[in-house]
Amino acid sequence: MITQQVAPISKLRHKDLLGISDLTRDEILLILETAEAMREIGERPIKKVPALRGKTVVNLFFEASTRTRTSFEIAEKRLSADTLNIAAGTSSVVKGETLVDTALNLEAMAPDMIVVRHAYSGACHLLSRICRAGIINAGDGMHEHPTQALLDAFTIREHKKRIAGLKVAIIGDLLHSRVLRSNVQLLTKLGAEVWVSGPPTLMPPGIEREGVRTTTSVDEAVEGADVVMLLRVQLERMQGSFFPSLREYFTVFGMTRERLRRAKQDVIIMHPGPMNRGVEIDSEVADGPYSVILEQVANGVAVRMAVLYLLAGGAEHETAV
Amino acid sequence: MPVIMDADRMGRTLTRIAHEIVERNRGTERLALVGIRTRGDVLAKRLAKVLEQITNEPVRTGALDITLYRDDLMRHVVGPQPLVRRTEIPFSIDDQKILLIDDVLYTGRTIRAALDALIDFGRPKEIQLVVLVDRGHRELPIKADYVGKNVPTSLQESVQVRLSETDGTDEVSVSSEHE
Numbered sequence: 203m204i205t206q207q208v209a210p211i212s213k214l215r216h217k218d219l220l221g222i223s224d225l226t227r228d229e230i231l232l233i234l235e236t237a238e239a240m241r242e243i244g245e246r247p248i249k250k251v252p253a254l255r256g257k258t259v260v261n262l263f264f265e266a267s268t269r270t271r272t273s274f275e276i277a278e279k280r281l282s283a284d285t286l287n288i289a290a291g292t293s294s295v296v297k298g299e300t301l302v303d304t305a306l307n308l309e310a311m312a313p314d315m316i317v318v319r320h321a322y323s324g325a326c327h328l329l330s331r332i333c334r335a336g337i338i339n340a341g342d343g344m345h346e347h348p349t350q351a352l353l354d355a356f357t358i359r360e361h362k363k364r365i366a367g368l369k370v371a372i373i374g375d376l377l378h379s380r381v382l383r384s385n386v387q388l389l390t391k392l393g394a395e396v397w398v399s400g401p402p403t404l405m406p407p408g409i410e411r412e413g414v415r416t417t418t419s420v421d422e423a424v425e426g427a428d429v430v431m432l433l434r435v436q437l438e439r440m441q442g443s444f445f446p447s448l449r450e451y452f453t454v455f456g457m458t459r460e461r462l463r464r465a466k467q468d469v470i471i472m473h474p475g476p477m478n479r480g481v482e483i484d485s486e487v488a489d490g491p492y493s494v495i496l497e498q499v500a501n502g503v504a505v506r507m508a509v510l511y512l513l514a515g516g517a518e519h520e521t522a523v
Numbered sequence: 524m525p526v527i528m529d530a531d532r533m534g535r536t537l538t539r540i541a542h543e544i545v546e547r548n549r550g551t552e553r554l555a556l557v558g559i560r561t562r563g564d565v566l567a568k569r570l571a572k573v574l575e576q577i578t579n580e581p582v583r584t585g586a587l588d589i590t591l592y593r594d595d596l597m598r599h600v601v602g603p604q605p606l607v608r609r610t611e612i613p614f615s616i617d618d619q620k621i622l623l624i625d626d627v628l629y630t631g632r633t634i635r636a637a638l639d640a641l642i643d644f645g646r647p648k649e650i651q652l653v654v655l656v657d658r659g660h661r662e663l664p665i666k667a668d669y670v671g672k673n674v675p676t677s678l679q680e681s682v683q684v685r686l687s688e689t690d691g692t693d694e695v696s697v698s699s700e701h702e
Contacts, residue, residue: 247644248643
């Protein structure tokens with residue numbers, strides 16, 4: 203049980219969750235605390251509560267996803283919402299329908315919330331302007347992936363009982379990572395000391411302005427770290443050459459047991475998945491005693507339940523005025 | 524704000540209810556207390572202590588949060604959704620006699636939600652209801668098995684239960700809404 207920080211508010215004033223950048227520190231704490239209560243539901247014999255009975259949630263995924271989509275679907279079902287999944291490959295998108303038209307057609311069927319993943323940054327913002335339904339960003343291009351950052355924070359809090367003052371090293375393909383952007387926002391809002399490291403070619407320009415320390419030396423980033431978070435090398439988003447070879451990437455930036463010795467004794471290893479073993483992370487580390495990678499997946503359901511529950515309440519306030 | 528129950532009286536009331544529970548159930552075998560958050564779970568712990576003193580047997584307690592089972596969830600036009608707290612029932616309720624405990628019995632809707640929530644945890648042999656105060660105005664066919672005090676109230680009044688663990692003092696008072 204985490205009791206040291208108590209959220210002084212009890213609702214979100216938003217209709218949508220588009221990014222961590224829209225959330226205040228108190229709102230983040232409220233989501234994390236609500237997730238604490240939601241996690242217990244997953245430990246019951248009957249893993250279902252009637253909170254969102256009669257609400258319809260559409261999972262609209264324009265990009266491949268197993269973890270996030272499944273996690274949202276389980277979260278929705280545990281709250282008794284009616285859910286339906288639309289994968290771009292099997293929808294009218296392949297017939298040439300635009301994002302806006304797809305959204306307007308869905309909207310005409312009056313869903314209460316739409317969970318969206320899209321390859322373009324800003325797709326969720328566009329939908330939030332044209333839809334009455336609440337929009338939850340499940341990853342938009344290289345922009346944000348807010349529920350991933352929330353579940354990461356939940357997992358860190360569970361192990362460290364706090365976030366303020368921790369040294370968190372985020373290492374990998376920084377440039378293409380929406381997980382990085384959401385995590386930097388969240389962790390700095392809660393007072394962590396965030397270090398980012400990776401090849402200079404994959405360092406997003408201006409990242410220092412976000413209040414993080416940058417280094418191209420993985421050893422410097424890992425030195426005394428409480429949390430080491432690896433990011434996937436996103437080959438599918440790379441046009442052109444950012445480093446000589448995957449083998450060389452692993453030699454210079456891959457997380458091995460030797461490198462990890464520089465971190466704190468009780469360091470935890472995180473990865474948002476899917477992992478490239480032998481590229482950004484050595485199997486020995488991924489499956490090792492410090493790894494909380496599968497806990498992250500388990501916590502994802504509780505965090506998404508909290509977000510769905512709190513937004514469903516928030517959406518009602520917005521439309522009822 | 525008239526006080527209708529002070530600390531002394533509250534202590535004696537809980538002792539009397541504990542004796543009633545022991546009498547009706549012939550002891551505390553297969554009995555467990557589940558309190559409704561937030562004050563019912565405090566009362567459950569206190570009642571368990573009294574029961575243990577009477578019978579010299581340990582009594583199990585749990586806490587139930589009914590927020591996600593409320594029938595008015597998502598219906599409020601203004602005002603925040605209540606904060607969801609953790610439900611903690613660290614034992615199987617299958618085939619047990621469950622004493623459900625709340626501070627104030629009013630419309631009965633909280634108890635309806637609590638019954639739904641409890642039954643999601645298993646199939647108790649029996650559920651009995653304990654309340655510290657019954658203020659009337661039921662909207663559902665629900666009746667308590669053990670009542671600390673019956674307090675006739677008007678709809679304009681509100682009943683406040685304060686407990687030393689959560690509020691620093693033991694006291695039940697009635698106030699009118701506009702005070």
